[in-house]
Amino acid sequence: MQANALDTIGTFNATDKALFEKEVKIRHVDKGEVLLREGMVANSLFFNVNGAAFQYSLSPSGAENITGLYMANEWFFNPSSLAAQTPSHSFIAAYADSIVLELSIQSIHTLIYKSAAFFQFNSLIAQPTTGAYFFDNTLTPFQKYAYILEHRPALLQIFPLKMVAAYLKITPETLSRVREKLARAD
Amino acid sequence: MQANALDTIGTFNATDKALFEKEVKIRHVDKGEVLLREGMVANSLFFNVNGAAFQYSLSPSGAENITGLYMANEWFFNPSSLAAQTPSHSFIAAYADSIVLELSIQSIHTLIYKSAAFFQFNSLIAQPTTGAYFFDNTLTPFQKYAYILEHRPALLQIFPLKMVAAYLKITPETLSRVREKLARAD
């Protein structure tokens, strides 16, 4: 399972993979368990082996603002907190019982020290696209949904549409109508 | 002028400042001159000593999509291209004749090697807020303009409202109306 995690990032040889397996921790997390809390400084990357997780922040009014939905074989973390080592504005929690890999910053440093291949982690950390950041919001609800259908259709099986709508920054009603319209078009 | 650049990032002692001055390059750029071109991998951070610059990308239709407006005493660069060392999707150009400092990645590495204080550059590079990314687009046109008024009012003196509107992802008409409404409220 650790091999999958590396394969999504780049190319690593057997020696690299062995190093990685020694650094990474396997965690079994229960539904609702919190992996990163607002105010804490992110210290780890996570990889979803199996299960589902999501990232969200709380607006002043207390509303849940979903910034990331994560499925099997996806890395997830708070990029800004991790890279800048500043307190997180968001929470990361398991949406379902999950098996996740946890890789600390210290481990990444150790790995880079031992093998240059691990420099490839830089692009992962630098990419804000892991979250909802992809949606720069010049996109219409239809385009957002089309993107999900195209690139991450399984989201719709795993998470309630309500959460997907929150993630896409549209209302559940609008999502429902977009889906209805698209279904009729087929 | 180099001292200003460091002061916006954190605290540095006299030795650090001397190291910095040896690494940084002073460039005089003309209006319209391009500092980063689409397709190139970003290799430098820039600091606007004096003048104005902006970042933009071209949509398939050829429209200019402004993602950053930069004034005196502001750092600017393409964070994703720089951090991940991937080709840039955007251009950075001078909007007016300017004096800018240029600091290469290699220089940053050298500086970090010589003084731990330069670790502070990590937060700068990690912060995507330098661009328009601040606007997560849950904000209304009024809120966007209020933010500019509050935090970067000089933008309105330096750049045409047309560009500010593009930066805020609203139409010039909407910006005009927001301004008119706010002026009447005073």
Add this chain to the structure above:
DNA sequence: AACATTTCTTGATTCTAATCAAGCAGCCAC
């Protein structure tokens, strides 16, 4: 199974910003 709760859909209405359109002011070139 019966009930309660949550999620999803559908319809009617409202609201906001985009679009379409026109006019004005400032500025440059000639």
Add this chain to the structure above:
DNA sequence: GTGGCTGCTTGATTAGAATCAAGAAATGTT
């Protein structure tokens, strides 16, 4: 100066998504 741009404003209309509202379907609980 005159003519032609460009930027800015103002008005009328349109379009699209949010909101408000209600009911149906699915899910969970006892």
